[in-house]
Amino acid sequence: MFKSKSKDFLAFIKNKKIIITTHDLVDIDGLVSCFTLKFLLRSCLPNHEISIYFSELSKSTKSFLKNFSVKFPEFNLSYEKDFNVSKADVLLIVDTNKLDQIKLKNISNTSPLEIPYIFIDHHYLGNKSENKNNNIKSLNLIFENISSTAEIILLLFEIYNIPLNNPLKTLFIAAILTDSGFFKYGNNNTIQNASKLLSKDIHFQDVLILLKKDVDISGKIAKIKGLQRLKLIREGEYLIGITNVSSFGASIASMLIKVGCDVSIVISKEKNQSRINTRAKKSVCEETGLNLAKILDQISKQYEGSGGGHDGAASLTINMESDIIINELIENIKEYL
Numbered sequence: 001m002f003k004s005k006s007k008d009f010l011a012f013i014k015n016k017k018i019i020i021t022t023h024d025l026v027d028i029d030g031l032v033s034c035f036t037l038k039f040l041l042r043s044c045l046p047n048h049e050i051s052i053y054f055s056e057l058s059k060s061t062k063s064f065l066k067n068f069s070v071k072f073p074e075f076n077l078s079y080e081k082d083f084n085v086s087k088a089d090v091l092l093i094v095d096t097n098k099l100d101q102i103k104l105k106n107i108s109n110t111s112p113l114e115i116p117y118i119f120i121d122h123h124y125l126g127n128k129s130e131n132k133n134n135n136i137k138s139l140n141l142i143f144e145n146i147s148s149t150a151e152i153i154l155l156l157f158e159i160y161n162i163p164l165n166n167p168l169k170t171l172f173i174a175a176i177l178t179d180s181g182f183f184k185y186g187n188n189n190t191i192q193n194a195s196k197l198l199s200k201d202i203h204f205q206d207v208l209i210l211l212k213k214d215v216d217i218s219g220k221i222a223k224i225k226g227l228q229r230l231k232l233i234r235e236g237e238y239l240i241g242i243t244n245v246s247s248f249g250a251s252i253a254s255m256l257i258k259v260g261c262d263v264s265i266v267i268s269k270e271k272n273q274s275r276i277n278t279r280a281k282k283s284v285c286e287e288t289g290l291n292l293a294k295i296l297d298q299i300s301k302q303y304e305g306s307g308g309g310h311d312g313a314a315s316l317t318i319n320m321e322s323d324i325i326i327n328e329l330i331e332n333i334k335e336y337l
C-alpha cells in the first residue's frame with residue numbers, strides 16, 4: 001500500500017512548485033525530514049522548484065545543524081525564513097499532522113491555506129474529519145507506529161531506489177536517535193533502521209558527538225526549579241508529578257520520568273498562553289493503555305487549544321488559565337492508572 005501511495009504522491013507533485021516545511025520550533029526529526037525529502041525529490045524530479053521553509057529552529061536543532069555543517073560542509077542546508085506563497089503549488093508538511101503547529105510568517109495563522117497540502121508524519125492522528133479543506137488526504141503518509149518521520153522518508157528512498165550518501169545517513173541516524181529517545185521509545189524497526197545506516201564510514205559515537213548540546217545556565221536553573229516545585233500525586237502504585245517552569249518544559253517533563261515519576265505534567269505560562277508538556281513511561285502506557293496524545297487531543301478540542309504527540313509524550317498549547325485543564329487532565333490520566 002505504501003508503495004502505490006508513494007507513486008501517487010510523486011505523480012501528484014510532479015510539475016508543481018514545492019515547499020517543504022514542518023512544525024514551529026523545528027526539532028531534529030523535522031529538520032532531517034525536510035532536508036532528506038528535498039534531496040529525494042531533487043533526485044526523482046530534476047529541475048523542479050523545491051524549497052524548504054522553517055519558522056524557528058529549537059536550540060538543540062541549531063546546535064546539531066552547526067556541528068553537522070562543520071562535518072559535511074558540502075551538504076546543502078539552505079532554507080527560507082519567510083513563507084513565500086508564490087513559490088508553492090503544493091505544500092509538503094512533515095513531522096506534524098496539525099496545521100496550527102506550523103507558523104507561516106507573512107500569512108495569518110487562522111486563514112486556511114489556499115494551496116493543497118500533504119502530511120508526512122508519525123504523530124497521533126486525532127479526529128480525521130477536522131477542517132482540512134485543502135489537504136489531499138488520500139496522499140497523506142501518516143504512520144503512528146513509526147518512531148520518526150525521517151524513517152518514513154527513508155522508506156521512500158528505498159522504494160524509489162535512491163542511494164544514500166554519508167551526510168544523508170548521518171542525518172537519518174540523528175533523527176532516529178533523538179525521536180526515539182535514543183531507542184528508549186523505539187521498536188525493533190527503529191534499531192534495525194539505525195543499524196542499516198551505520199557502516200565503516202559512519203560511526204555511532206561520531207553521530208552522538210554531533211548531537212551533544214551545551215547545557216546553558218538557564219536550562220540548569222529551570223531543571224532545579226522544576227524539581228523544587230514538584231507536586232506528587234500517588235495513584236495506587238503510580239506516581240504523577242506536576243510542576244511549572246517558564247521554559248524548557250519538554251526536557252523537564254522527560255527529566256521527571258528519569259527521576260522516578262510514572263507520568264509527568266509540566267506547565268509553562270507564556271504571555272496569554274499556557275503550554276503543557278506531558279510524559280509517561282512507555283511501560284505504563286503499555287500496561288494501562290494510557291495515551292497522552294489522545295487525552296490532550298480531546299482536551300484541546302474542548303477548549304480550542306492545539307495539542308498532539310504520542311502515547312508517552314504529548315503537549316498542548318491553550319489560550320486560557322491552565323488550572324481547570326490541569327485538573328481535568330489529571331482526572332483523565334487517573335482513569336487509566
Ligand SMILES: [Mn+2]
Nearest residue numbers: 029095149179
Ligand atoms: Mn518526529
